[in-house]
Amino acid sequence: MIERSSASDSPALHAEDGLHEECGVFGVFGNEDAAALTALGLHALQHRGQEAAGITTFDGAHFHSERRLGLVGDNFNKADVIGRLKGHIALGHVRYSTTGDTVLRNVQPLFADLDTGGFAVAHNGNLTNALTLRRELISSGAICQSTSDTEVILHLIARSKRRRIIERFVEALLQIEGAYALACLTNDMLIGARDPVGIRPLVLGKLGSAWVLASETCALDIVGAEFVREIENGEIVTITADGVESHRPFPKRPPRPCIFEYIYFARPDSIVGGRNVYETRKQMGMQLAREAPAPADVIIPIPDSGVPAAIGYAQESGIPFELGIIRNHYVGRTFIEPEQRIRQLGVKLKHSANASAVRGNRVVLIDDSVVRGTTSKKIVQMIFEAGAREVHLRVSSPPITHPDFYGIDTPRSSELLAANMTIDEMCAFVGATSLAFLSVDGIYRALGFNERDNRNPQFTDHCFTGDYPTTLRDQNGAALTSQLSFLSEIR
Numbered sequence: 001m002i003e004r005s006s007a008s009d010s011p012a013l014h015a016e017d018g019l020h021e022e023c024g025v026f027g028v029f030g031n032e033d034a035a036a037l038t039a040l041g042l043h044a045l046q047h048r049g050q051e052a053a054g055i056t057t058f059d060g061a062h063f064h065s066e067r068r069l070g071l072v073g074d075n076f077n078k079a080d081v082i083g084r085l086k087g088h089i090a091l092g093h094v095r096y097s098t099t100g101d102t103v104l105r106n107v108q109p110l111f112a113d114l115d116t117g118g119f120a121v122a123h124n125g126n127l128t129n130a131l132t133l134r135r136e137l138i139s140s141g142a143i144c145q146s147t148s149d150t151e152v153i154l155h156l157i158a159r160s161k162r163r164r165i166i167e168r169f170v171e172a173l174l175q176i177e178g179a180y181a182l183a184c185l186t187n188d189m190l191i192g193a194r195d196p197v198g199i200r201p202l203v204l205g206k207l208g209s210a211w212v213l214a215s216e217t218c219a220l221d222i223v224g225a226e227f228v229r230e231i232e233n234g235e236i237v238t239i240t241a242d243g244v245e246s247h248r249p250f251p252k253r254p255p256r257p258c259i260f261e262y263i264y265f266a267r268p269d270s271i272v273g274g275r276n277v278y279e280t281r282k283q284m285g286m287q288l289a290r291e292a293p294a295p296a297d298v299i300i301p302i303p304d305s306g307v308p309a310a311i312g313y314a315q316e317s318g319i320p321f322e323l324g325i326i327r328n329h330y331v332g333r334t335f336i337e338p339e340q341r342i343r344q345l346g347v348k349l350k351h352s353a354n355a356s357a358v359r360g361n362r363v364v365l366i367d368d369s370v371v372r373g374t375t376s377k378k379i380v381q382m383i384f385e386a387g388a389r390e391v392h393l394r395v396s397s398p399p400i401t402h403p404d405f406y407g408i409d410t411p412r413s414s415e416l417l418a419a420n421m422t423i424d425e426m427c428a429f430v431g432a433t434s435l436a437f438l439s440v441d442g443i444y445r446a447l448g449f450n451e452r453d454n455r456n457p458q459f460t461d462h463c464f465t466g467d468y469p470t471t472l473r474d475q476n477g478a479a480l481t482s483q484l485s486f487l488s489e490i491r
């Protein structure tokens with residue numbers, strides 16, 4: 001998705017453009033309860049996007065679409081809404097934006113009437129040349145209805161001169177760059193696609209005779225679908241009444257899935273790349289305990305994201321694990337508040353110290369990542385105020401030194417703590433007794449490798465290494481100063 005930029009230091013991109021977001025997609029082909037199953041699937045993927053959700057279906061004659069701001073459970077819980085979404089094929093999307101306005105026109109699935117028929121698209125990821133393409137499209141007469149990079153894909157498909165929809169789709173994909181896991185719907189087909197290195201996840205499942213596409217396996221589990229396989233990097237699958245067909249239009253490249261799915265984004269019960277996410281997070285904690293031990297009485301996670309790594313750290317170190325922080329689950333992720341002032345308040349609203357587990361103790365505090373340092377600073381202070389004698393902050397991923405452009409929204413370099421401070425300076429900033437991060441090789445070890453293969457890295461890990469797996473056309477380019485839309489909309 002593109003809207004307002006938060007992910008680059010390029011002055012050009014600080015204009016009214018590019019918003020980056022993590023999302024979840026879900027699709028069903030061949031089930032009479034397709035919309036209800038999709039609502040359930042999206043509910044399981046809610047952690048990937050809490051700002052908006054949408055479902056599009058096809059009933060044999062017409063497409064139906066419901067797109068709403070807010071949570072899946074608040075919007076797709078009523079029989080009348082699901083009842084309107086008739087059909088045996090359905091496509092859904094949850095959206096997570098971190099800055100800028102979330103307006104209905106950007107809520108997915110996006111739909112277009114093509115001369116081949118209706119076409120709906122749901123996108124997880126972020127294109128790195130969408131602004132360039134959008135400018136070219138607009139100057140040649142295209143009228144954009146949203147400020148989403150996903151709409152660019154629709155325009156490219158619409159303009160293709162090919163006859164078959166799959167050929168048009170391929171032609172569009174050959175023009176886009178960046179990260180995408182796409183699920184699309186036509187009147188007789190569900191399509192899944194992953195970018196050439198497979199940055200964002202997408203899996204295929206089976207539910208009786210129906211097929212399911214989902215961002216994560218936890219969404220297959222909720223509907224009782226069995227996991228069939230991952231869509232591979234650079235692969236397109238078309239699902240029709242005749243079954244699943246695979247297409248590989250790109251030159252073969254080794255996969256580089258995003259390492260951040262393992263660290264933060266994916267739900268712990270999902271299987272990503274054959275690895276259980278919870279187990280890998282525990283391994284990260286164990287590796288961290290080996291690399292950065294601390295003299296302490298208790299191991300305390302910053303919930304929820306720090307919990308599996310803290311369990312691993314506690315098991316490896318032999319120091320007891322305690323719930324020293326209680327999380328209020330009725331507050332959204334802190335990142336959702338675009339203003340730093342409000343974000344700080346959000347951290348306070350979200351976590352409270354459980355003094356009985358903290359008082360008088362030397363504490364090892366575990367979190368999965370430090371981005372701006374807002375969470376760590378608040379919580380270190382809170383743990384001291386609750387009576388800790390020492391607070392050793394341990395982070396189960398390496399320092400985030402580079403921004404993300406593929407949809408996970410780690411912000412521009414100037415806001416990234418580790419891009420601007422040494423470890424000692426960060427330690428002083430957050431006010432901890434000591435601070436240590438997992439090493440880059442350490443995280444690869446936790447994921448089952450001996451080390452990072454520097455010639456052919458196994459993952460997309462640019463946040464820690466600056467090694468981006470795609471071109472960054474818009475991010476490095478000069479003249480993208482124009483705003484995306486002249487229309488200002490209020491939520």
Ligand code: AMP
Pocket residue numbers: 264302305306333335367368369370371372373374375376408409410
């Ligand atoms: P910060 O407070 O800015 O340092 O952010 C760190 C906290 O946000 C950690 O507790 C992480 O679990 C969480 N986090 C890390 N990456 C992201 C992301 N891309 N979006 C939302 N939250 C994140």
